[in-house]
Amino acid sequence: MSVSIGIGNVVKKYGDLTIIPDLSAYIKNGEFFTLLGPSGCGKTTLLRMIAGFNSIEGGTIKFDEEVINDIPAQKRNIGMVFQSYAIFPHLTVRQNVEYGLKIRKVPKDKMKDRIDEILKVVKIDEYQDRLPERLSGGQQQRVALARAIVIHPQVLLMDEPLSNLDAKLRIEMRSAIRDVQKQVGITTVYVTHDQEEALAISDRIAVMKQGIIQQIGSPQDIYARPYNAFVSTFIGHSNLFFGTIKKQGDVPTVVFSNGYQVSMPNLVDTVTEGQKAVISVRPEEFSLNEEGLECEIISRTFLGKYTNYFLRFPDGMVLDNQPSIEYSQDLGHVDRIFGVGEKIRLRPNPNKINVFTEDLERSLIKDVKKYDE
Template sequence: MSVPITIRNITKRYGDTVVIPDLSADIHDGEFFTLLGPSGCGKTTLLRMIAGFIDIERGTIAFGDQVINDVPVYKRDYGMVFQNYAIFPSMTVEKNVMFGLENRKVPKTDAERRTLEMLAKVKMEHLAKRFPENLSGGQQQRIALARAIVINPQVLLMDEPLSNLDAKLRIEIRQAIADIQREIGITTVYVTHDQEEALSVSDRIAVMNAGEIQQIASPEAIYRRPFNQFVAGFVGHSNSFDATVLENAGGRGGLRLAGGYTLALDTLRADVAAGDEVVVSVRPENFVVADSPTGLSGTVRLRQFLGAHVQYILDDPHGREFLVNQSADFGTRLFEIGDSIDLGLDARAVNVFDGSGRTLIEGVTSNVVGNDRAAAAS
């Protein structure tokens, strides 16, 4: 039976370096919860604290109602999948998966049945008698996943499990992981630095930076409504433009960008005032090609055809560079290097930040428990 995970005010230091200063989060029962962030942000440290490989200096972590701070690793009811698979080379596929069941003294007949059922779930039953040296990297990772969940743990922990696979295999295996997790309904904490991976498999994502969670939200919310500029810049690509708030602010005003482009906007918070200097963040796909000059334009310096869309790098008259994606549908006019493009913005999709990097869009929150520092992070 899976359980929720409650993390409250945990701290981790290495000497004088504070890796995790004061972190709290609620992970729901049965959800696929991903820790996403750049190298060194503390996501693996947090996972290893949950696993018990690293001591908790302050605060608490609980599986359901049980605080596990002082519970030994071997008594914490979780399965773990490592980056390097960590399967036993001297054992067959079947014996690798059965290992945890045998350690738990599960009767042989029951252990064999559960092992075969799990191998079927990961589509590896036909390779049960093979040794790991005869398996591909993707097959070995499937075995590691099967071994972790065949013991019916309360929690599944996964530390960058796809980083050693090539791009095509990563897509295949991440879908297999998502399918199996949803079928079993086990609470899963997944660590990755790959944004596409996190967006594709997660129920919710916690974006981390410098040991702090910046935002916890669904993949759609993280991408479309980032809480601060760090999240906007780390998850996907965002173009930034300086702007000034026009009159009648407070949710019914507009913005003027350098160059004179104006944008009516009804999503600003009520406390935003006319004359405030802000930063407008625009995803590459949220530009609109205009038929006449708008005050927002650029000259194509680089064009990349990517199948479903074309990606342009534009230089604007003020010396700025920005990225624009255009649908490559049949019949759409595609631009060439050297072409000048007049643009507009999709007002529904833009994000606006104040000088500290915090969102000014109404209704967007970090959803971070007990950690107000994320509000000012940039």
């Protein structure tokens, strides 16, 4: 019933403007697959191509082995949840959920059972006779989900479904969506620009930029081992330092521009002596150490579980145009909180940090794949 989605070399153009130049991806049957990227990266465009609301200018999209390029949206048997929910305002909750089943001419008694069941699954059975305008945002969201799932679609498509909800409801709804998806086991493509949401909800994530997929991987892989500097800075925060590679001896080392050395046994074999590189350190990958890199605290934010320090390193050590250089101090095991203007020494964790090519395009860590299978 549920299918895999094969996207092969698809192209999207609006007139002369190319939104997606050449994109391929394979979405497994039953997985929760998220398209993540900044606004304008083409993620919604791609989703609407799968749905059938956008034309495909090149390449193919397949549901299992069937090419669906020329099948109109209403024949694709998809379930779609829209950013604005698109609940029919003239129909009650029940009638909304019923709509797709009526089109499919499902027998009356069977229809009733299926609606009753899905209304319970998404927990809106008590509101079933209300008109949508008397529902809260979260309840409308549940109706939209029920309406899309009840028709037993081949794939479920969701276009930023949580972006209109407040922060607390967003977290509640994302686990609700996740639970329902696992319960019915349906292939799901989910679009969001919220990286935290993507990390929390997905089996796999495709990070997109300017119509090109930068990396596909599990949330853990994408966070811990980003394929390029864009992914490392877009997902979570990363501080980028200039570095050089030293290959004398058994183990390669990366050298910061002030001469500080970190030994990195997990670099790829192709690195060469004296190769320029960029070192990426997340705020939580620093620890206080007398032998570490010296820096000055320029401001700090207290966030309860930890304190975020904004740092200044000596000139020429870090890349320009970074919004901030940060260190997160875990307050669970802390001796003291530092003040603004204090100098501290920080040691990057060699097992955690990432190294990229000088042009920021590729990771130099072993076994980091652009597209995992």
